[in-house]
Amino acid sequence: xxxxxxxxxxxxxxxxxxxxxxxxxxxxxxxxxxxxxxxxxxxxxxxxxxxxxxxxxxxxxxxxxxxxxxxxxxxxxxxxxxxxxxxxxxxxxxxxxxxxxxxxxxxxxxxxxxxxxxxxxxxxxxxxxxxxxxxxxxxxxxxxxxxxxxxxxxxxxxxxxxxxxxxxxxxxxxxxxxxxxxxxxxxxxxxxxxxxxxxxxxxxxxxxxxxxxxxxxxxxxxxxxxxxxxxxxx
Ligand SMILES: NC(=O)c1ccc[n+]([C@@H]2O[C@H](COP(=O)([O-])OP(=O)(O)OC[C@H]3O[C@@H](n4cnc5c(N)ncnc54)[C@H](OP(=O)(O)O)[C@@H]3O)[C@@H](O)[C@H]2O)c1
Numbered sequence: 605x606x607x608x609x610x611x612x613x614x615x616x617x618x619x620x621x622x623x624x625x626x627x628x629x630x631x632x633x634x635x636x637x638x639x640x641x642x643x644x645x646x647x648x649x650x651x652x653x654x655x656x657x658x659x660x661x662x663x664x665x666x667x668x669x670x671x672x673x674x675x676x677x678x679x680x681x682x683x684x685x686x687x688x689x690x691x692x693x694x695x696x697x698x699x700x701x702x703x704x705x706x707x708x709x710x711x712x713x714x715x716x717x718x719x720x721x722x723x724x725x726x727x728x729x730x731x732x733x734x735x736x737x738x739x740x741x742x743x744x745x746x747x748x749x750x751x752x753x754x755x756x757x758x759x760x761x762x763x764x765x766x767x768x769x770x771x772x773x774x775x776x777x778x779x780x781x782x783x784x785x786x787x788x789x790x791x792x793x794x795x796x797x798x799x800x801x802x803x804x805x806x807x808x809x810x811x812x813x814x815x816x817x818x819x820x821x822x823x824x825x826x827x828x829x830x831x832x833x834x835x836x837x838x
Contacts, residue, residue: 614692665721776827
């Protein structure tokens, strides 16, 4: 098998950092990205031995200039991209926020990171994946974006994750038969800065499903939504 090359966004901490660790352990060449170079480099150090072959590149997913610079780096250095993990995410809704009085700016800012980032990353990397007829795109979504289980609270975050799921479904349909598999996943409620200290799940548990989707065999699923490797409703 060719050496696989993976980009992970928002990877300086939390679930993204653990995804890098698990992918690197499997022999994948990981490009760890973060919006702060200092934090990204510190994260690679924190990986210890697992970080030995991890590459680094700056990436603010809200900046088209930054996305283009990453794409140029990947094309120049590797000439291919096999795996894109859209992990970077924000939850900007103020505590107790409700749809009825939420600020439009909160929606716009949240969508910039959680939807437009993954959209533009897919737009720059799908052509490179198509060249080699191989690609795995993993979108870190959330149960809070499930229409079948939609409820009150964190309205901007919910809209952004439902939108991300639309990206997954439409991209998967467009790329049917190209060798590129696109899936969404919910990591569950995870102990990270976003999930808080009372969350019951570990980053190791959360990252396992992302790594499974990032390394699917050619006959693996596409256009699905998964938690703990099992399909869940949209
Ligand atoms: N934790 C949970 O319970 C949970 C549940 C469901 C879904 N998720 C999803 O899982 C993913 C990872 O969450 P997490 O819990 O690991 O969150 P986290 O600990 O808050 O980490 C989020 C990461 O995203 C990065 N980020 C934010 N905005 C960015 C931008 N504009 N450009 C690049 N990176 C950016 C952060 O970088 P900085 O350090 O620079 O801020 C950080 O590295 C997110 O998409 C989240 O929505 C999490």
